[in-house]
Amino acid sequence: xxxxxxLYALFASVFTVSKEALHHASPFFLxxxxxxxxxxxxxxxxxxxxxQTFHLKKSAWLKITLLALFNIYxxxxxxxxxxxxxxxxxxxxxxxxxxxVSAFLSYLLLQESLTxxxxxxxVVGFCGFIPILMNQTAHEEIGGHLWLFSWPELAVCAAAxxxxxxxxLLRQLVQxxxxxxxxxxxxxxxxxxxxxxxxxxxxxxxNPIPVSNFQIVIECTFFLVIISNMICxxxxxxxxxxxxxxxxxxxxxxxxxxxxxxxxxxHGELTTTSFWISFLFVCFGLVVFYQEELKKSKGLKTTGTxxxxxxx
Numbered sequence: 001x002x003x004x005x006x007l008y009a010l011f012a013s014v015f016t017v018s019k020e021a022l023h024h025a026s027p028f029f030l031x032x033x034x035x036x037x038x039x040x041x042x043x044x045x046x047x048x049x050x051x052q053t054f055h056l057k058k059s060a061w062l063k064i065t066l067l068a069l070f071n072i073y074x075x076x077x078x079x080x081x082x083x084x085x086x087x088x089x090x091x092x093x094x095x096x097x098x099x100x101v102s103a104f105l106s107y108l109l110l111q112e113s114l115t116x117x118x119x120x121x122x123v124v125g126f127c128g129f130i131p132i133l134m135n136q137t138a139h140e141e142i143g144g145h146l147w148l149f150s151w152p153e154l155a156v157c158a159a160a161x162x163x164x165x166x167x168x169l170l171r172q173l174v175q176x177x178x179x180x181x182x183x184x185x186x187x188x189x190x191x192x193x194x195x196x197x198x199x200x201x202x203x204x205x206x207n208p209i210p211v212s213n214f215q216i217v218i219e220c221t222f223f224l225v226i227i228s229n230m231i232c233x234x235x236x237x238x239x240x241x242x243x244x245x246x247x248x249x250x251x252x253x254x255x256x257x258x259x260x261x262x263x264x265x266x267h268g269e270l271t272t273t274s275f276w277i278s279f280l281f282v283c284f285g286l287v288v289f290y291q292e293e294l295k296k297s298k299g300l301k302t303t304g305t306x307x308x309x310x311x312x
Contacts, residue, residue, distance in 0.1 A: 003235065003238075003239060004239055004243065004248070004251045005251070005254060006235075007232060007235050007236060007239060008251060008252055008254045008255045008258060009254075009258045010227050010228075010231060010232050010235075011228075011232055011252075011255050011258075012092060012254075012255045012256075012257075012258030012259040012261075012262055013227060013258075013262055014224060014227060014228045014232075015083070015088040015089075015091055015092045015259050015262075015263075016088050016259060016262040016263055016266050016267070017220050017223050017224060017227075018030075018079075018080065018083055018088075018220070018224065019083055019088045019091075019263070019266075019267060020216070020220055020266065020267075021216070021217055021220035021221065021224070022080065022083060022084050023216075024211060024212045024213035024216045024217050024220075025210060025211045025212065025213075025217045026200060026204040026205075026210035026211075027077070027080035027081050027083075027084060028077060028080070028081075028196050028197075028199045028200035028203065028204055029196075029197075029200040029204055029209065029210045029211070030080055030217070030221070031073075031076040031077055031080055031193070031196040031200075032193050032194070032196035032197035032199075032200055033193075033197075033221055034076075034193070034221050034224050034225055034229075035072055035076065035189040035190070035192055035193030035196065036189070036190065036193035036194070036197065037221065037222075037225050038186075038189050038193075038225045038229035038230070039186045039187070039188075039189030039190035039193055040186075040190070041225070041230075042182055042185060042186035042189065042229070042230075043183070043186040043187065043190065045182065045186075046180065046182045046183045046186060050180075054183060056177070056179065057177060059177060060173060060177040060179050063169050063172060063173050063177065064173065064179075064184055064187050064188055064191070065191060066169055067166055067169045067170060067173065067184060067188040068187070068188040068189070068190075068191035068192035068195070069192065069195070070162045070163075070165045070166045070169065071162065071163060071165075071166020071167070071169065071170065071188060071192070072166075072188050072189055072191070072192025072193065072196075073192040073195045073196055074158065074159070074162040075159045075162040075163040075166060076159070076192070076196070077159075077196060077199065078155040078156065078158045078159035078162065079091065079155070079156055079159040081152070081155050082151075082152040082153065082154075082155035082156040082159065083152075083156070084152070085142060085150070085152035086152050086153070086156065087263060087267075087269045088259050088262070088263040088267065088269060089256055089259040089260035089263045089269060089271060089275065090132060090275070091156050091259075092255055092256045092259040093132060093256040093259075093275065093278065093279070094129070094132075094133075094153065094156045094157055094160060095156070095159070095160050095163075095255075096252075096253065096255070096256060096282055097126075097129065097157065097160040097161075098160050098163060098164050099125075099252075099286060099289070100122050100125045100126060100285070100289075101160060101161050101164045102164045102167070102168075103118065103122060103289070104122065105161075105164055105165060105168060106168070109168060117288060117289070117291060118288075118289050120288055120289075121285045121286065121287075121288035121289025121290070121291075122285070122289060123285075124281060124284055124285035124288060125281070125282050125285025125286060125289065126285075127281060127285075128278050128279075128280075128281025128282040128284070128285055129278055129281075129282065130278070131274040131277045131278045131281070132272075132274045132275050132277075132278035133148075133149055133153050134148065134274065135272055135274035135275075170184060170185070185233075189229070236248075253279075253282070253283060253286065256275075256279065260275070
């Protein structure tokens with residue numbers, strides 16, 4: 001059980017360390033350097049492990065390109081740009097949209113059915129984000145507004161949606177195309193990181209590179225590569241073999257709490273009343289939504305059917 005909470009504490013630390021790195025480097029350059037380093041390491045590991053070259057179908061390459069755009073480039077560029085203006089715990093909390101977005105996209109793209117109770121859970125969960133989105137700091141307002149919401153908030157929302165669509169693409173690559181997950185992730189990181197690098201060259205000031213403190217940025221980058229790209233996703237795969245996806249989704253609600261704790265000690269970030277109101281609403285929405293999942297899991301156990309659980 002302790003590994004579950006360690007996993008989400010590590011996920012939380014990614015937001016805190018990313019916030020620290022953004023104090024000393026430009027966002028697009030950080031995304032590019034992190035993804036290129038991680039992609040090279042993971043691709044070399046895959047080649048050494050398999051001891052042979054890889055051959056992919058044209059349809060697989062198309063999905064890997066889309067995976068690079070959505071799961072790597074859009075997700076991380078939107079996240080890092082928004083994180084410049086938002087607190088680390090607010091950024092992490094907005095990412096809690098993922099289970100709701102995943103269910104909605106699965107309904108639209110994969111024709112998965114939603115019961116009335118699940119729709120109620122989705123609506124309550126989405127409404128739960130309104131209080132924290134309406135509470136904006138002076139620094140956040142620097143990023144600009146669109147109606148009642150700030151551009152940084154909308155950017156992180158876009159990152160959460162892109163991330164979920166990326167998981168759907170990865171699932172299709174693994175299940176339909178037979179592509180090894182490490183190979184798909186490493187290639188998408190290389191492609192997405194390269195796009196982010198060109199974006200950085202075009203919009204950020206290179207003199208010689210957009211970094212003000214090399215030591216801190218190098219330390220943060222390698223921390224993110226090791227913790228996020230290598231440890232967290234592999235640990236998630238291991239834990240999904242021992243615990244249900246439903247339990248892991250509920251346990252994931254501890255991530256914003258860990259982020260708030262780390263943000264307080266590292267950056268002096270203070271949680272607000274709106275954060276706790278939104279947190280309670282989202283928890284309630286997830287409880288309502290996942291009651292149906294629990295019934296489904298019990299039904300599978302009763303009939304002796306085994307369901308393959310894939311993170312979304």
